[in-house]
Amino acid sequence: MKLSFKSIFCICLVLWVKPGLFAQDKEPSYVDYVNTLMGTDSEYELSHGNTYPAVAMPWGMNFWTPQTNKMGDGWGYKYDDHKIRGIKQTHQPSPWINDYAAFSLMAVTGELKFNEEERASWFSHKAETAKPHYYSVYLADYDVEVEVAPTERASIFRFTFPKSDSSYILLDAFFKGSMVKILPEERKIIGYARNNSGGVPDNFHNYFVAEFDKDFEITHTWEDNWKLNKNSTEAEAEHVGAIIGFKTEKDEEVNVKVASSFISPEQAQLNLGREIGDRSFEEIKSKAKNAWNSELGRIKVEGKNTDHIETFYSSLYRVLLFPRKFYEINEEDEIVHYSPYNGEVLPGYMFTDNGFWDTFRAVFPFFNLMYPEMNKQIMEGLANTYKESGWLPEWASPGHRNSMIGSNSAPIVVDAFLKGNMYEKDVDVLFEAVLKNANVEEGRPESSVGREGIDYYNEMGYVPYDVDINENAARTLEYAYADWAIAKIADKLGKKKVAKRFYKQAENYKKLFDPSTNLMRGKNEDGSFQKPFDPLKWGDAFTEGNSLHYTWSVFQDVNGLMDLMGGREEFTKMLDTVFTMPPDFDDSYYGFTIHEIREMQIVNMGNYAHGNQPIQHMIYLYDYAGEPWKAQKRIREVLTKLYSATPDGYSGDEDNGQTSAWYVFSSLGFYPVTPGTDQYVIGSPLFDRAVLQLQNGNEFEVIAEDNSEENFYIESVSLDGKDWNKTYLKYGDIMDGGTLKFEMSDEPNKEWASDKDAVPYSLSLESDKN
DSSP states (O other): OOOOHHHHHHHHHHHHHSOOTTTOSSOOOGGGGOOTTTTOSOBTTBOSOOOOOOBOOTTOSOEEEEEOSOTTOSOOOOTTOOEEOEEEEEOOSOTTTOOOSOEEEEEEESSOOOSHHHHOEEOOGGGEEEETTEEEEEETTTTEEEEEEEOSSEEEEEEEEOSEEEEEEEEEOOSSSEEEEEEGGGTEEEEEEOOOSSOOOTTOOEEEEEEESSOOSEEEEEEGGGEEETTOOEEEESSOEEEEEEEEOTTEEEEEEEEEESSOHHHHHHHHHHHTTTOOHHHHHHHHHHHHHHHHTTEEEEOSOHHHHHHHHHHHHHHTTOSEEOOEEOTTSOEEEEOTTTOOEEESOOEEOEEHHHHTTTHHHHHHHHOHHHHHHHHHHHHHHHHHHSSOOSEESSSBOOOOOSOTHHHHHHHHHHTTOSOHHHHHHHHHHHHHHHHOOTTOSSTTSSOTTHHHHHHHSSOOTTSSOTTHHHHHHHHHHHHHHHHHHHHHTTOHHHHHHHHHHGGGGGGGEETTTTEEOOBOTTSOBOSSOOTTBOSTTSSSSOHHHHTTOOTTOHHHHHHHHTSHHHHHHHHHHHHHSOOOOBOTTTTSOOHHHHHHHHTTSTTOOTTSGGGTTGGGHHHHTTOHHHHHHHHHHHHHHSOOSSTTOOSSOOTTTHHHHHHHHHHHTEEOSSBTBSEEEEOOOOSSEEEEEOTTSOEEEEEEETOOSSOOEEEEEEETTEEOOOSEEEHHHHHTOEEEEEEEESSOOTTTTOSGGGSOOTTOHHHHHO
16 A cells, blocks of 8 residues: 555654554553643742642642742742752642641752752753652752652652762751651651641641651751751751751662651651551652542543643643642541641541632532542531531631632532532531521631621622622622522422522522623612722722623523523623723722733733633633534633643633633533533533543543534534534433534534523523422
C-alpha cells in the first residue's frame, strides 16, 4: 500500500497529538498531564488562579509546597520569584484566608544560614519538577536537590547533598507559638506549630515528628528574633526552629520522614508509622502516583489538542484537593478528629478548608456525580460541625471564618440528600441545621455563619439596603435560593407545612427586581429602591460583582426571572448585553480597583466576569431561553481562551476547585446550573471522546463527532442511539451509563431542541408548591 505524504502526515499527527489515553495497552500516567504550577503566576493586584503547587494526596490532611515568600504571607509561592526559603507543610485554601499549622524544612551547605531571608536559595523552573505526587527543586546556592513525596498525613523528603564538611537541614516551626526538641539518639526532631489565621480553639496545635536516616553531628536551635542557641536541643517561644548538621559525601542522600497530627504527639508518630513506616522514598512516591492516577483516571478524555488534555487534568487535580480531610485514624483503627470548633477529640469524619459560596456551584455537584461515597463522608463531617459548634460552616479553615456571604451550606446538603449521598443517621441533624440557619439570628459565631440580616429577611422578604448590612441584595438572592433548597428537602421528608413556607420564600428574589432596568437592585427598608443606582457598581449591594452579574442568581426559578424581564426575547437581550458592552465598571465602593474587576476588564469579554463565581453559570441560561447555540459559542470561547495549563492559566481566583470544576464539567459538555435539581444543562463538549467511570460500576461515554476549533456548534445529539432533543440531561441519564453522542458543526442548528419542552424546565415554583 502506497501512502501519500498527506496520509503519512495525518497519521503522525494523530499519534503525536493524541496521548493515547484509550489506545494504550496499559493505563496511562495521568499525572504526567498535570501542571501543578497552573495559576501560580499571581499577586494581590491580579490573580491568574492564586494557587500554589500542592504536593498532596487527593483531599489529604497535609499538603507540601515550595515557599518563595516570607513566613505568613498568603502568596507563599509566586511563579516569578527567584528564591526558595523552604518546603512548607501547608493547609492554606486561599491567600485571602491564609495558612495555619505550617512549618518547613530547608537544606543549606557551607556557612550556616537559618534566617529565612538569608537562607533563601536561587532556583530555576528549569530545574524544578512539580507534580501532584512529587516535587523536586535544585537549590543552586547550596548545590542540593530537594525532593518530597506525600501521604495523607505524612511525607518523605530526599536531600541529595554535595561533598561538604558543613551540611545542614533546618526545621522552621514558624511564628505565633512553636516548640522544637531534637532527639539525637533517635535521629528525630519533634515539636509543634500553632500558627493560624483564626478559626481555632485555644488548645490548637499541629504536632510534628521528623525522622532522619543519618546521625546528627551538630544540633542548634533558634528562638524569637532569629537568636541562635548553639549546641541546643530544645526551644519553645513565639518562633523557634531546629538545626541539625553533618558531613556529607558527593551525591549523598539523606532521607527525612515527616508526619503531623492535630491530636497529639503520639498520634503524629502513629501517622508516621502507619503511612510511611519502613517504606523508601521511591515506594512512597510510587504509591502517591498510583493514587492520583486512580482518581484522575476516573475520567478519560481524548482529543486532538494536547494542551486541552493537560488543562483538563490540571483542573481535575485542583477539584480533588479540597475539602481537606481533617480526621485521623487512632490506635484502635477508629476514625477520630480534633474539633476545630470545641477543641475536643471526637469520633467520626471532619473536613475543612472550603468556601461554600464558591464550591456549591460545581465542586459539590461533581462529587455527587463522581464521588458519592466521599460526599457521604463530607456530609457526616458537616453534621459533626453542627453538633460541635451549633452551626453549619460557610467558610471553614479550619473552624468558622468570617468570609463571604450567603447560606450555601443548604444547597450542598440538599443536593447530596436528594441524590442519595447522605448517611441516614445524618439526615435529621442536617435538616435541623439548615432550618436553624434560616430562623435564628442570635449566637452566630461569625457574621458569615447562618444568615446575616435574617430577621429583616424573614419579616420583609429581603435584607434592606439602608440598615448597615453590606451586600444586602446578594444576600437576599442567595437566601431565596437556599430557601428553595430547604423546601425541597422538607418536601422529600414529608414536612409539607415547612416546604410550603420555604417555596413561598424562594420567590423573594422578585422583591429586588426593578422592571425599569430589568435588573436586581438594593431596596430600602421603606420599600423604595436604592438611589442612585449604577448597574456597573461593584460591591455595595452585591458581593464581588455588580447588578449585571448578580441579577442571574435566581438558580431556583430561571423561568420566573425570564417572565419578569418580559419573556425569552428580552431575557436573551439582557444576556447578550453583558457580552457586547464594554468592560466598564464603578469601583467607588472599594475605593480602588480590586483584582476581580481588573480580571474582568482585561479578557475582552465585555462585562462577563468569569474570574469570579457569581456569573459562572450565566452562559448556560441561553439554553433556558431557547437559544442554546449562543451558549455553545460562549462556552467554547471561555474554555479555550480563559484556561490553560500554564502559570497564568486562570482568569481569576481558582477558589477550592470551583473555577476548575466549571472547566471539567463544561469541557465534558454539560453543567449543573442549579444544584438541588437532577439537571445538567448542555453546552459544547471540548473533547472528541470522554468516558466517566462511575462509582456504581457504570460508564458514561461522551462522543463529539467532527469536533474542532471551528465546529463548536451542536448539529444533533443522541443518547444510546436515540435522538436527544433536550438541552439538558438528568442525573439518572448519566448514572445509568450509556453513550451521549454529539454531531458538531461550524454553523448553529437553531432547530435542534427548539421545542419549548426541550429547554431546562427551570423549577416551576408553582408546581413545586403543589
